[in-house]
Amino acid sequence: MFNAHAGGRPVGAFYCAVCDVHCGDAHAAERHRASLRHKKNSGEFEAERRAYKDDASVTAEDVMALVERKRLELGVIPWSQLRFNDEETKKEEEEEEKKEEAVKA
Numbered sequence: 001m002f003n004a005h006a007g008g009r010p011v012g013a014f015y016c017a018v019c020d021v022h023c024g025d026a027h028a029a030e031r032h033r034a035s036l037r038h039k040k041n042s043g044e045f046e047a048e049r050r051a052y053k054d055d056a057s058v059t060a061e062d063v064m065a066l067v068e069r070k071r072l073e074l075g076v077i078p079w080s081q082l083r084f085n086d087e088e089t090k091k092e093e094e095e096e097e098k099k100e101e102a103v104k105a
Contacts, residue, residue: 014026014029016029016038018038018042019037019038019041019042
Protein backbone atom coordinates (compact mmCIF):
# COMPACT_ATOMS: atom_id res chain seq x y z
CA MET A 1 0.00 0.00 0.00
CA PHE A 2 2.80 2.36 0.83
CA ASN A 3 5.29 3.24 -1.82
CA ALA A 4 8.54 5.10 -1.35
CA HIS A 5 7.94 8.11 -3.54
CA ALA A 6 10.58 10.17 -5.30
CA GLY A 7 8.54 11.95 -7.99
CA GLY A 8 7.94 15.49 -6.72
CA ARG A 9 8.59 14.49 -3.11
CA PRO A 10 11.81 14.10 -1.17
CA VAL A 11 13.39 10.65 -1.20
CA GLY A 12 12.16 8.67 1.78
CA ALA A 13 8.61 10.04 1.60
CA PHE A 14 5.75 7.54 1.54
CA TYR A 15 2.43 7.67 -0.24
CA CYS A 16 -0.71 5.72 0.68
CA ALA A 17 -2.76 5.21 -2.47
CA VAL A 18 -5.75 3.96 -0.48
CA CYS A 19 -6.11 7.18 1.51
CA ASP A 20 -4.30 9.55 -0.90
CA VAL A 21 -1.95 10.61 1.91
CA HIS A 22 1.73 11.58 1.74
CA CYS A 23 3.88 10.77 4.77
CA GLY A 24 7.26 12.40 5.29
CA ASP A 25 9.05 9.49 6.95
CA ALA A 26 8.69 5.87 7.99
CA HIS A 27 7.38 6.77 11.46
CA ALA A 28 4.60 8.92 10.04
CA ALA A 29 3.77 6.15 7.55
CA GLU A 30 3.49 3.60 10.37
CA ARG A 31 1.26 5.94 12.40
CA HIS A 32 -0.95 6.46 9.36
CA ARG A 33 -1.07 2.72 8.68
CA ALA A 34 -2.24 2.09 12.28
CA SER A 35 -4.84 4.88 12.15
CA LEU A 36 -8.58 4.28 12.10
CA ARG A 37 -8.88 6.26 8.85
CA HIS A 38 -6.49 3.94 7.00
CA LYS A 39 -8.07 0.81 8.47
CA LYS A 40 -11.54 1.93 7.39
CA ASN A 41 -10.37 2.88 3.89
CA SER A 42 -8.38 -0.31 3.34
CA GLY A 43 -11.00 -2.69 4.72
CA GLU A 44 -8.79 -3.83 7.61
CA PHE A 45 -11.30 -2.45 10.10
CA GLU A 46 -14.12 -4.66 8.79
CA ALA A 47 -11.82 -7.67 8.62
CA GLU A 48 -10.85 -7.16 12.27
CA ARG A 49 -14.50 -6.75 13.27
CA ARG A 50 -15.47 -9.99 11.54
CA ALA A 51 -12.63 -11.86 13.24
CA TYR A 52 -14.19 -11.35 16.69
CA LYS A 53 -17.68 -11.90 18.04
CA ASP A 54 -19.59 -8.98 19.46
CA ASP A 55 -19.65 -9.03 23.26
CA ALA A 56 -23.43 -9.38 23.19
CA SER A 57 -23.25 -12.58 21.13
CA VAL A 58 -20.78 -14.38 23.42
CA THR A 59 -22.57 -17.13 25.32
CA ALA A 60 -21.72 -18.95 28.53
CA GLU A 61 -20.84 -21.99 26.42
CA ASP A 62 -18.29 -19.90 24.50
CA VAL A 63 -16.68 -18.78 27.74
CA MET A 64 -16.60 -22.30 29.19
CA ALA A 65 -15.10 -23.66 25.96
CA LEU A 66 -12.35 -21.04 26.18
CA VAL A 67 -11.71 -21.86 29.86
CA GLU A 68 -11.50 -25.58 29.10
CA ARG A 69 -9.15 -25.01 26.16
CA LYS A 70 -6.84 -22.83 28.26
CA ARG A 71 -6.95 -25.38 31.10
CA LEU A 72 -5.78 -28.09 28.73
CA GLU A 73 -3.09 -25.85 27.22
CA LEU A 74 -1.69 -24.99 30.64
CA GLY A 75 -2.11 -28.47 32.12
CA VAL A 76 -4.14 -27.21 35.08
CA ILE A 77 -5.93 -29.78 37.26
CA PRO A 78 -9.60 -28.87 37.87
CA TRP A 79 -10.70 -28.26 41.46
CA SER A 80 -13.04 -31.24 41.29
CA GLN A 81 -10.05 -33.54 40.75
CA LEU A 82 -7.89 -32.10 43.52
CA ARG A 83 -7.99 -34.26 46.62
CA PHE A 84 -6.08 -34.21 49.87
CA ASN A 85 -4.96 -37.72 50.65
CA ASP A 86 -4.01 -38.09 54.29
CA GLU A 87 -2.54 -41.57 53.71
CA GLU A 88 -0.07 -40.27 51.14
CA THR A 89 0.97 -37.51 53.53
CA LYS A 90 1.56 -40.05 56.31
CA LYS A 91 3.63 -42.25 53.99
CA GLU A 92 5.76 -39.29 52.95
CA GLU A 93 6.31 -38.30 56.59
CA GLU A 94 7.29 -41.87 57.50
CA GLU A 95 9.75 -42.01 54.59
CA GLU A 96 11.29 -38.72 55.69
CA GLU A 97 11.63 -40.00 59.27
CA LYS A 98 13.33 -43.19 58.01
CA LYS A 99 15.76 -41.11 55.97
CA GLU A 100 16.54 -38.91 58.98
CA GLU A 101 17.12 -41.99 61.18
CA ALA A 102 19.40 -43.50 58.54
CA VAL A 103 21.42 -40.28 58.42
CA LYS A 104 21.73 -40.21 62.24
CA ALA A 105 22.87 -43.85 62.41
